[in-house]
Every structure is written in C-alpha cells, then in structure tokens.
Amino acid sequence: MTVALHVPRYADAPASLGKLANARPRPGLETAFDVARDDLLAVLTALRDEHDYQQLMEIAGVDYPDRAERFEVVYCLLSLTRNHRVRVHVATDEATPVPSVTSLWPVAGWLEREVFDMYGVGFSGNPDLRRILTDYGFEGHPQRKDFPLTGHVELRYSEAEKRVVYEPVQLPQDFRTFDFLMPWEGPDYVLPGDEKAAAPPTPPPPTPQTTDKPSDTGAGKPADAQVTKDARKPRAAKAKSAVTKPSPRKKP
Amino acid sequence: MTDVRTKPRRVEVSVGAGGRGPDLAEPLGHPRDPGDEAIGNYTINYGPQHPAAHGVLRLIMELDGEIVERVDPHIGLLHRGTEKLIEYKTYAQALPYFDRLDYCSPMCMEHTFVLAIEKLMGLEIPLRAQYIRVLMAELTRISNHLLQIGSHIMDNGAMTPNLWLFEVREDTLQFYERASGARMHANYFRAGGVRYDLPDKLLADMGDWLDHRLQLFEDAISLVTDNRIFKQRNVDIAKVSKEDAIAWGFSGPMIRAAGVPWDIRKSQPYEVYDRMEFDIPVGTNSDCYDRYMVRCEEVRQSARIMRQCLEQMPKGPVATADRKVFPPSRAEMKTSMEALIHHFKLYTEGYHVPAGEVYMATESPKGEFGVYLVADGTNRPYRCKIRPTAFSHLQAMDFMMKGHMLADTTAVLSAIDVVFGECDR
Numbered sequence: 286m287t288v289a290l291h292v293p294r295y296a297d298a299p300a301s302l303g304k305l306a307n308a309r310p311r312p313g314l315e316t317a318f319d320v321a322r323d324d325l326l327a328v329l330t331a332l333r334d335e336h337d338y339q340q341l342m343e344i345a346g347v348d349y350p351d352r353a354e355r356f357e358v359v360y361c362l363l364s365l366t367r368n369h370r371v372r373v374h375v376a377t378d379e380a381t382p383v384p385s386v387t388s389l390w391p392v393a394g395w396l397e398r399e400v401f402d403m404y405g406v407g408f409s410g411n412p413d414l415r416r417i418l419t420d421y422g423f424e425g426h427p428q429r430k431d432f433p434l435t436g437h438v439e440l441r442y443s444e445a446e447k448r449v450v451y452e453p454v455q456l457p458q459d460f461r462t463f464d465f466l467m468p469w470e471g472p473d474y475v476l477p478g479d480e481k482a483a484a485p486p487t488p489p490p491p492t493p494q495t496t497d498k499p500s501d502t503g504a505g506k507p508a509d510a511q512v513t514k515d516a517r518k519p520r521a522a523k524a525k526s527a528v529t530k531p532s533p534r535k536k537p
Numbered sequence: 538m539t540d541v542r543t544k545p546r547r548v549e550v551s552v553g554a555g556g557r558g559p560d561l562a563e564p565l566g567h568p569r570d571p572g573d574e575a576i577g578n579y580t581i582n583y584g585p586q587h588p589a590a591h592g593v594l595r596l597i598m599e600l601d602g603e604i605v606e607r608v609d610p611h612i613g614l615l616h617r618g619t620e621k622l623i624e625y626k627t628y629a630q631a632l633p634y635f636d637r638l639d640y641c642s643p644m645c646m647e648h649t650f651v652l653a654i655e656k657l658m659g660l661e662i663p664l665r666a667q668y669i670r671v672l673m674a675e676l677t678r679i680s681n682h683l684l685q686i687g688s689h690i691m692d693n694g695a696m697t698p699n700l701w702l703f704e705v706r707e708d709t710l711q712f713y714e715r716a717s718g719a720r721m722h723a724n725y726f727r728a729g730g731v732r733y734d735l736p737d738k739l740l741a742d743m744g745d746w747l748d749h750r751l752q753l754f755e756d757a758i759s760l761v762t763d764n765r766i767f768k769q770r771n772v773d774i775a776k777v778s779k780e781d782a783i784a785w786g787f788s789g790p791m792i793r794a795a796g797v798p799w800d801i802r803k804s805q806p807y808e809v810y811d812r813m814e815f816d817i818p819v820g821t822n823s824d825c826y827d828r829y830m831v832r833c834e835e836v837r838q839s840a841r842i843m844r845q846c847l848e849q850m851p852k853g854p855v856a857t858a859d860r861k862v863f864p865p866s867r868a869e870m871k872t873s874m875e876a877l878i879h880h881f882k883l884y885t886e887g888y889h890v891p892a893g894e895v896y897m898a899t900e901s902p903k904g905e906f907g908v909y910l911v912a913d914g915t916n917r918p919y920r921c922k923i924r925p926t927a928f929s930h931l932q933a934m935d936f937m938m939k940g941h942m943l944a945d946t947t948a949v950l951s952a953i954d955v956v957f958g959e960c961d962r
Contacts, residue, residue, distance in 0.1 A: 392786035
C-alpha cells in the first residue's frame with residue numbers, strides 16, 4: 286500500500302519506544318500500543334516522563350459490541366520536542382472502570398467526562414465524572430452502537446403547559462438506513478424479495494435403508510402369477526376374464 | 538453525582554444589617570458596624586443566551602464580590618450528534634458535517650477529514666490541488682481571525698473595528714462563494730483533491746485583494762492595538778504558564794501566546810506548507826493581549842502564504858484521476874459509459890476506505906483540530922472522533938478566570954476563540 290506524501294509528516298518513532306514495558310505494538314499506519322487496564326497509568330507515565338510525550342491531545346472511545354470487552358479507549362499523545370504522535374489503546378466493558386489519567390494531565394478531566402457520557406465507560410479517580418455534552422437528565426449513552434440514531438426522547442415547547450416537555454420519539458416516517466453496499470460483496474442481510482433465495486437450504490433426505498435378505502424386506506410371498514398376468518391384460522380382455530356370469534340364485 | 542441543579546447553593550447577599558434591614562428593637566446607641574457583615578460567595582448563571590458567550594455557553598460562576606472564584610462551564614447545548622450521524626453516512630456524505638463544526642473556518646475542518654481519508658487510502662493528490670487547499674485554508678484562517686479579532690475587540694468595548702473587519706471578512710466569504718458556490722458551508726475539499734478548479738480571474742482577484750483590500754484590517758486593528766482601555770482590559774488577564782499550557786492540552790494561538798513555538802504547519806508540514814516561507818508568532822506574556830497579537834500577526838503570515846501560493850501554483854488537474862474515488866467530469870459522463878458507471882457508483886455506494894485507524898491533526902485557525910478515524914473497509918466510517926480545539930481551552934477557563942473580575946470573563950472567553958459548533962459537535 287502506498288503512503289500518501291501530502292499528509293502531515295512528522296518524525297519517525299523514537300527508538301526508545303521499543304523498550305516500553307507492558308505495551309504491545311499495534312499494527313497499522315501509525316505508532317500505537319495495546320495496553321492492559323492495570324498497566325495504563327504506568328505506561329502513560331513512562332510515555333510522558335521518559336519518552337517526552339508531553340501533551341495528551343485526545344481521548345476517544347470506540348464501541349465494538351462483538352467483543353467481550355466491548356469498549357476501547359484511545360489516548361492520543363503528542364511530543365512537542367520529538368515531534369511525534371503515539372496512540373495508546375485500552376479495552377474495557379460497561380462494568381469495569383479505567384484508571385483516570387487526570388493526575389498526569391489535568392486536561393483529561395473533560396475528555397474522560399465525554400467518553401463517560403458517550404459510552405458509559407467509568408474512570409476511577411476522576412473527581413468530577415459528570416455528563417458533559419448531553420442534556421441535563423439524559424438517559425443512555427448515545428455513541429454506543431446499540432443506541433438508535435433517532436434517540437429515545439424528543440422535546441418541544443408545549444403551548445398548553447408553557448414549558449418544554451419531553452416525549453417519546455415519534456417518527457412520521459420509519460427510520461430508514463441505506464448502506465448501498467454491493468449485494469455480492471457480502472452484506473449479511475436479506476434483500477427485499479430475496480427472502481426465499483436466502484432461506485436456509487432444506488435438509489438432505491435421510492439415507493435409504495438397505496436390507497441384506499429378501500426376508501428382511503417385510504414383503505410377503507410372490508403374488509399369484511395368473512393374477513399378475515390378468516392385471517396387465519388390456520381392458521377388454523380383462524373384462525372378459527374377470528367378469529363372470531352371476532351364479533343363478535335360488536329363488537326363495 | 539452532583540448536579541448543579543440539585544446541589545444546594547449558598548446565595549447570601551448581605552444588604553444592610555444582614556439583609557434584614559435595620560433592627561428597630563436594637564438600642565439606638567449601639568448601631569451595627571458595617572464592616573462586621575459577613576458577605577458569602579454567591580453563584581451566578583452566565584448564559585446560555587448571552588451576546589458575549591460566543592454561542593450557547595452556560596457558565597456557573599462562583600463570585601466573591603466581583604472576583605471570580607470558580608467557573609463551571611456547561612457545554613453541549615449545541616450538541617447535534619455529528620459523530621453519530623457520520624457513522625450512518627458514506628464518507629462523501631459525512632464531509633458537509635465538517636463545515637458545520639467550526640462554521641467560522643469551514644474549509645479547515647474539511648481539510649482534516651479528507652487528509653484522514655487520504656492517509657487511510659494511501660491516495661496521492663495532484664500538486665495544484667495541494668496548492669489550492671493551502672490557499673483556501675489560509676484564506677479561511679484570515680476569515681476566522683478577522684471574525685475573532687473583531688468580536689474580541691467588541692467584547693472589550695470597541696464597536697468600530699468589528700464593523701470594519703466584517704467588511705473585509707465579507708470579501709473572504711465571496712471568494713468562498715466563487716470557489717465553491719457557497720458562502721460558508723463550502724463542501725469544497727474532497728478526498729482526492731478539490732471539487733472545482735479555481736478560475737484565473739478568481740486567483741487574480743485574490744492577489745488584488747491581498748495587496749489592496751487587506752489594508753483595512755491593519756487600519757481596524759490600529760484603532761485598538763495601542764489603545765489604553767483595550768490594553769487595560771487585556772494585558773495580564775488570564776496568564777497561563779508554559780507548563781500549564783502544555784498540561785492542559787493547549788494548541789494553536791493559545792499555546793503560541795504562552796511562548797511555545799508550536800505550529801503543525803511548520804513542525805508536521807502537510808501538503809505544500811514545507812514550500813512556504815512564513816513565521817510563527819510567539820507571545821511573551823501569555824495573556825489575552827498576546828493571544829490577540831499572535832492572531833493579528835497570523836493574519837499577516839497567512840496573507841504571505843497566500844501570495845506565495847498564488848505565485849507558485851502550477852497548472853494541472855485539481856483531483857486524482859482515480860475514478861474509484863473521485864467522480865468523472867460531467868462532460869465525460871455524456872460520452873463514456875465507464876464514466877457514467879463510476880459516477881453512479883460513487884454517488885450511491887461511495888468509495889470504500891481500507892480498514893485501519895488514523896489520528897489526523899491539522900492546524901486549524903483555532904488550534905489543533907483532530908479526527909480519529911476508524912475505518913472497517915466499508916463505505917462508511919466505523920467511528921469518527923472529532924477533537925475540537927475549544928474543548929481543552931474551555932476546560933482551562935476555571936483556572937484562567939480564578940481571581941479575575943467578572944467583567945474579564947468576556948475578554949478571556951473571546952481570547953480563547955471558542956465556537957460551539959465545534960466544541961459541542
């Protein structure tokens with residue numbers, strides 16, 4: 286893959302980063318590390334104090350609902366002296382808090398508040414973990430992948446009550462989402478009209494039973510040869526042989 | 538969790554004898570000593586609809602008399618869920634959302650996003666497109682600073698310069714319109730280049746404007762730069778040490794005013810910034826006045842960059858020839874089936890960005906504007922985290938305001954250069 290040359294060009298990764306303990310390098314276009322939750326503070330302290338990454342520019346949350354630890358918290362660091370950027374990724378779930386880095390960078394206060402607000406990730410040690418971007422009294426964490434784009438409540442000014450009221454979202458038209466992916470490039474949904482085509486294949490018929498001896502088949506003795514022969518006669522002949530004159534009845 | 542609405546507030550305003558009026562039962566011979574009255578701190582609400590709040594900002598301020606003890610900015614009143622919306626849009630559809638972030642410098646917002654896409658795709662863009670992008674980004678910087686300087690001056694009590702600066706700013710918006718068709722929400726940069734070529738007449742007019750019209754900017758600021766009242770209201774207000782500026786994640790004019798010569802255009806040059814000659818203004822006193830002066834000098838330096846762009850700009854295509862990313866021209870579509878198919882695919886499915894993650898940061902007029910983009914290989918971003926500049930600056934408001942007078946709030950706030958479209962996203 287070619288590397289675009291007109292994007293911001295900064296220095297190469299300092300060689301000292303190779304000695305960073307408890308951090309697994311993450312493949313990708315930029316220098317990044319995967320770090321366990323418990324090692325986060327130690328790694329970030331080392332990056333700040335020993336590797337000269339003075340500034341914490343951003344803390345981003347990402348939601349991967351399929352993973353056991355669904356959230357990823359990404360710390361974007363900048364070194365003003367070495368002119369380099371590095372990212373540190375840490376994974377967590379809804380219940381487990383991530384250690385707060387407000388003791389290292391005071392700017393982390395709001396950045397962590399935002400991740401908490403948007404994803405519900407806790408930060409142990411943040412002294413002021415309130416919601417920041419959403420409304421007062423908001424419920425839910427809007428950036429989670431299972432949070433609907435339309436939200437749950439909408440507000441309007443009620444002329445009758447002379448105040449703003451919150452009501453459940455009512456859409457005049459159903460929410461539609463278009464992804465426009467090519468159907469043969471493997472989207473995992475059924476296209477309208479393709480319900481049958483995409484139905485699971487019918488199970489194969491059971492394997493036929495086999496028998497070793499004619500007696501195991503359950504069939505009886507061969508039929509009477511004459512009867513078989515008669516049955517295969519043309520209709521007229523069949524009638525002639527089969528229909529006999531009724532026997533004279535004795536009159537009472 | 539403490540909520541400002543539920544937390545008990547101590548509001549004690551002592552008037553006369555403890556707010557109770559004269560105690561008539563008291564013997565007349567023993568009047569209360571006015572100096573003994575206890576005046577507690579009180580909390581006031583600033584905004585969210587305040588002309589000097591630069592948008593919808595609500596500040597809960599704890600005051601001791603007229604001295605600010607504590608500031609708790611409440612942001613998010615303009616939160617529109619841009620990042621969530623972008624996850625539901627193709628890359629091309631997501632681009633106009635960036636114009637609406639910092640609506641005072643739309644093209645610089647687009648710039649970061651298209652660079653992030655191009656980095657993930659490994660896409661090269663033609664030289665002329667790089668020059669056009671730098672030219673327009675610097676025009677945007679001038680436009681942003683004209684608005685910021687004007688409103689900063691007006692927040693400090695002077696009316697005239699703002700009106701003059703709007704006059705010049707209007708010209709930049711007209712250049713926007715001539716380039717992209719829209720005065721503000723340009724949607725002009727694309728992954729792979731820019732949407733339209735700039736006509737020669739427009740380039741000539743820009744040069745003319747730089748040479749003759751931008752003088753109005755110098756005239757306007759000359760009214761206040763040495764003005765006694767303006768200096769009294771800005772010098773030594775909200776001083777931030779170098780260490781604090783770094784620890785609080787400052788960037789752009791804020792960190793430069795604090796004496797750190799850091800500019801992404803210079804240290805991590807993108808596009809053709811490394812071919813440009815320009816200087817980085819740095820403050821010495823790190824107060825509101827330095828921030829103002831840094832921005833004034835940046836306007837001159839941006840004009841310098843624009844002139845160099847106009848001189849050096851080569852002829853050629855303005856977008857990549859990769860038809861899987863950038864649509865063919867209208868005329869080509871009329872004759873070529875291939876072009877028609879490409880157009881159709883690009884405007885329905887869009888282009889696919891290979892899976893990966895980048896943190897892309899550029900020097901927007903307000904500071905480091907970043908986009909952390911996670912692509913999963915489809916035509917839509919999996920996650921697009923936007924790093925606003927104002928977020929960290931506004932957070933520092935608490936310690937910047939400590940010990941200052943209430944009336945300094947407007948000066949500090951406007952010197953931050955906060956725009957809520959970007960801060961709240």
